[in-house]
Amino acid sequence: MDLDSRKPVEEGKFAYEGLDRIMHEKARLGILTSLLTEPDGVLFTDLKKLCTLTDGNLSRHLQALEKEGLVDVWKGFHRRRPQTLCRLSEEGRERFVNYLNQLETVLKDSAVQEKAAKKKGKLKRRPIPEGWSPA
Numbered sequence: 001m002d003l004d005s006r007k008p009v010e011e012g013k014f015a016y017e018g019l020d021r022i023m024h025e026k027a028r029l030g031i032l033t034s035l036l037t038e039p040d041g042v043l044f045t046d047l048k049k050l051c052t053l054t055d056g057n058l059s060r061h062l063q064a065l066e067k068e069g070l071v072d073v074w075k076g077f078h079r080r081r082p083q084t085l086c087r088l089s090e091e092g093r094e095r096f097v098n099y100l101n102q103l104e105t106v107l108k109d110s111a112v113q114e115k116a117a118k119k120k121g122k123l124k125r126r127p128i129p130e131g132w133s134p135a
Contacts, residue, residue: 014109018102020095022068027053027061032088032096035071041087062086070095 023032030051034042042050048058065071070092074085088096117123 016102016106018098019106020099022064022070023096023099025061027051027057028065031058031061031065031086032070032092035086035088036093036096039087041072041074041085044084044086047086065092068092 023029031047034047034050044058047053048055051058053061062071062073066073069089072087072089074087076083076085114123
């Protein structure tokens with residue numbers, strides 16, 4: 001590995017500023033995906049099953065998403081039983097679709113980089129040169 005012959009690094013090329021941290025957590029990604037497919041909303045009990053979360057875990061994630069303005073949570077009754085309806089807010093829908101578009105860019109960039117490296121024969125790792133040690 002010749003460090004002097006490397007191409008200059010394109011600053012920010014893989015920063016992906018559109019990946020919103022509030023959405024990037026696994027459980028929240030599942031919640032938002034579930035809600036995206038049902039514009040009228042999803043009952044708490046169904047959302048819990050779809051995402052395999054506990055009541056408490058789902059509640060905490062919904063609170064975080066609601067605080068960010070991504071979801072609306074509605075309380076009501078059906079046949080005298082309390083129910084909670086969750087759905088994406090308009091802002092949440094827009095932000096989540098933008099987030100998904102950014103994820104799509106990550107996937108495309110990764111595929112392009114991997115294909116280019118394969119074409120150049122750069123997928124096989126070379127030994128680390130002398131003078132380097134594990135961090």
